[in-house]
Amino acid sequence: MHPPSLPQKMKDETGRRTDQRRNHELSQELGWISIFRLGLVQAALGAIVVLTTSTLNRVMIVELGLAAVIPGALVGLHYGVQITRPIWGHKSDAGQDRTTWILRGMALLAVSATLAAATTLLFERSLTLGLAVAVLAYSLIGIGIGACGTSLLALIAARTTPQRKAAAATITWILMIFGIIVSSVLVGSTLDPYSHPRLIAITAITGVLCFCITLVAVGRIERRSRQPARKSAPLETSSFQESFSDVWHDPDARLFTLFIFISMLAYATQDLILEPFAGLMFGMSPGETTRLTGTQHAGVLLGMLLVGIAGTIFGKTMPGMPKLIIAGGCFVSALALAGLGLSSLHAPSWPLETNVFVLGVANGAFAVAAISTMMLLAGAGKRADHGMRMGIWGAAQAIAFGLGGLLGTVALDTGRSLFQDNGIAFGAVFGLEAALFLVATGMAVRLRRAPNSKIPQDLHRSATVAAVPGE
Template sequence: MSQSAQALSHRDDSRKAGPGVRLGWIDILRLGLVQAALGAIVVLTNSTLNRVMIVELGLAAIVPGLLVGVHYGVQITRPLWGHRSDTGGSRTIWILLGLALLALSGTLASATTLLFADSHAMGLTMAFIAYVLIGVGIGASGTSLLALLATRTPPERRATAATITWMMMIMGIIVTSIITGIALEPYSHLRLIEVTAATGAVAFLIAWLAVLGIERKPAITPVQAASGPPARFSDSLREVWYDGEARLFTLFIAMSMLAYSTQDLILEPFAGLLFGMSPGQSTQLSGMQHAGVFAGMAVVGLGGFLLGKRVPGLSRLFIIAGCLGSAATLALLCLAATVAPHWPLAPHIFVLGFANGMFAVAAIGTMMQLATRGRTGNAGMRMGVWGAAQAISFGFGGLLGSIALDVGRLITGSDGSAFGLVFGLEALLFMASTMVAIRIGRDTARSGGMVTPHSPTIQAAE
């Protein structure tokens, strides 16, 4: 990047997050509570309601699967919400509006359990509407939250801030699962609605208290606002598209999160079919994986806290290490599929979770770093584009894993070979993601700066 461009970038950053508005550690913890609130509501719709539809309502498993896919698909609108938070005067307003919608639509989704008893058509219609609104709520709130973190957190704290907020989200999921699990006994559809509504109300209250006063001056405004009106949505999106670094990172997010999510729906069946684990044991195995994810995130956060100022590109190194570790452990799972049940599966899954957690939270930290490099103050738009890529990959990943497993079983006639093929596919995706991650940062340095829609090269091409 040229010296003039660097100077412009530094001036822009200071205008977006000037003295007195940068987040301290307490502020970061407060925003972590917002992420925990998001996780608390989402876990009820993605896990608890999923089980109720299959077991208590006797619906085909594809029904809740497609509904969850709907809310991921709707999050393709994240760039819109990110742009609104860039130009709307306050990011906290969009955080709270999104959370309120998420809480209400989560309650509506649980209320459809009563409708299914009378009419499957009515139940499916209302469930579809509810999950669409869930996707909108997650997109508006989550994108604005990440943009606020990115623009208000000092660069040296961003990797650790990402770790803190995601670890708190996991804790929110764990705590919610325990408390609601107790509150739902004895189960009834009405009790599910009451528990979901109460969870949404408590989560919103916690989030509202957490963001209260976090923007201690009028909200971050676009850089060009001083000399003209805020950028239009199309102009802001075009800047991201013409930024080669942002495009490359979008590709990385899509590939790596596809690899990450493809295993979601097949790990427990893998443990049950090849290792003879009971449902309780396979659930514990899932808990072992999440413990590994938690540990991997903690290592990234600690590394960022201790070495963030002294080791340039530390997040990128963690991304590469996490992707390579994920590829290696998945490749070894192919071997485990051939020798099952004679394999130390639990520690293996812990290591897989550790590598997954390391790359995932380091990617969020890198996302926060890159979000502030736009020349038009469009951190929300950038977060929206990357969030949309992640959501689409998550929605498609579980479906891809299930289809690949069924096709593998049909072709090979063997469960072990079929699982091995899927894990091998995931390993290849992680290796490809590693190759993309290696290029992040390198191309920008070689080209001498970031390409934007306003650069002479693009204007000439147009």
């Protein structure tokens, strides 16, 4: 009997070390209270980000009269910076101090969001100065979101047992949507009568409160396991390039990355133009359009809850339900966006809030089923690379959101220039978004039929609970 070859020994040793790493992580598993506390961090992220991507965007276009491409490019910049998410994920996989990264990222996000709000005063004095400070602010926003969000999700993915991952993801998602809704409603109710100083003050107060929530939420969670984690860190010896290559050469992970990109591109294209659309076509005030965003996210939350209930009742008898929900949610999203396109020709009599609410429900349904698949695939690699996988998918989402925001605003400006009619311009953009969601529907069907899938056959038992990565 021949002794094992050197490559085989190295392979066995790598597998043994990876197993040890995973066993150690699970031995320091998060309890339910700790999972809930970390979900509060995600809620704080959503509460700040919604101000920079929705409210401030509307103010720049409507109150300041800037071309829509300016806030679109700025939001695209902060998403583009998040291409560094795999780096933060790899650092988390390598055993870095995740609590410190979470706190630093949240602090940077709070400060940079306030700086972005302050540019409203600068834009009135000098377009050049306002743009210069805004570029800096939105770049820092992207870094803060990437550092905090990716480290947070890596911590949850690595420290949660497989039996609890789906439930942990659900808690994280619910709290994130809750944070967005609360922020939208409270800011919407306090922002009127509007003024730039009022917007700056509200943003600063929101940032301080969110950082305090984060500080309390992450306190002591890693302390009991920090020293053992450092001792076990050498077990994970793969470089960034090796870890990235392992994930990218997984056909399921690669296909899912493409779907995430297409579906999020379809969703993000309407993100920056919805509030300006409501303001210009339906005569809504800044507070009213901010509350409209809250209505959309309330629909997202309802869509998630409905999928969870349906999965509980029909999951065992309909094992293909999650993939049907992904495709169906994308298709209904396309129909809702087509409705918004028609509403531009019938404003202000169109039931805008109902239309936006239906869009939110459809978005929540497809997202919760899709991201639950992501959570299950996060631990399906050869290595303990939860952070890298979440980082890659988070980067795909961020790039799609950046391109989507830019695409939507550029298309809007182009349409307004060509047609000299706001209604036709907005209708054309919403039609483009509907087409993208139809493409995403086709991608979802292809994902369902992907060969050699590593997705467990019992996916339906947990695929109805999930959390959106990062934002």
